[in-house]
Amino acid sequence: MNDETTFLVLRQTDYKENDLILGGLSPEGQVSFVGKALKKTTSKNAYACQLFSECVIQYDRKPDKDIYLMKTASLVNGHRPLREDLDLQIVASVIAELSLKVQNGTDLFEMTKKAFQELEKKERPFTVLSLYLSDLLKREGNQPMVDACVRCGNTKGIVAFSVEDGGFVCADCAKLKYAKPFETEDLKMIRILVKGSMENLEKIPVEAEKAKFARLLLDHLIYHTGIRLISRNFFDTWYPED
Numbered sequence: 001m002n003d004e005t006t007f008l009v010l011r012q013t014d015y016k017e018n019d020l021i022l023g024g025l026s027p028e029g030q031v032s033f034v035g036k037a038l039k040k041t042t043s044k045n046a047y048a049c050q051l052f053s054e055c056v057i058q059y060d061r062k063p064d065k066d067i068y069l070m071k072t073a074s075l076v077n078g079h080r081p082l083r084e085d086l087d088l089q090i091v092a093s094v095i096a097e098l099s100l101k102v103q104n105g106t107d108l109f110e111m112t113k114k115a116f117q118e119l120e121k122k123e124r125p126f127t128v129l130s131l132y133l134s135d136l137l138k139r140e141g142n143q144p145m146v147d148a149c150v151r152c153g154n155t156k157g158i159v160a161f162s163v164e165d166g167g168f169v170c171a172d173c174a175k176l177k178y179a180k181p182f183e184t185e186d187l188k189m190i191r192i193l194v195k196g197s198m199e200n201l202e203k204i205p206v207e208a209e210k211a212k213f214a215r216l217l218l219d220h221l222i223y224h225t226g227i228r229l230i231s232r233n234f235f236d237t238w239y240p241e242d
Contacts, residue, residue: 003059118198126208142166154170215241
């Protein structure tokens, strides 16, 4: 049948002696392929199937299958910097794992592809991650409340962010329950990131390029969705909390 799809490689799993199972995204949603002999140095397809790569895969689609045997793979964009730069690799790993754990959908391919393209510029990895998380939170219906205190609705005296409550907290409510305090300028950046999107990355202030903002949005997503990430351990180790 020689079906064909564009594919983002987001996960590689050892299978048998020389094979790999590739998990990732196509424009139709999540899909997996068995890549025969991809671990062999003589493989003609291995170069196109490296982690974070975008490739075109030929296969035979079968309606009763959820994993397909890959025939051939041709490279579209290898996203090489995401594997060679440790900072970019850690951020890309969080994005890749999240993309496979949130609710499946046809929008995820373009969201993840756009994030990888922006990461590859090596300019603002934490802002890219923050905006990707912001877009995911909107998509999942878990966007934090950043227009007023999430507990009482007060629009003045905002001093903190409560992951558990789901948004900004005023000074009075912060006394009642634990909330992480932030300086006024940091709260402004958090609001900009929550309201922002990957599509307006260029309009986001450079002051938003901090790991702590991405960590906060990641904490919020994990708490309100129950998703657990292996890549989160690497993120926290490499970028310890201030």
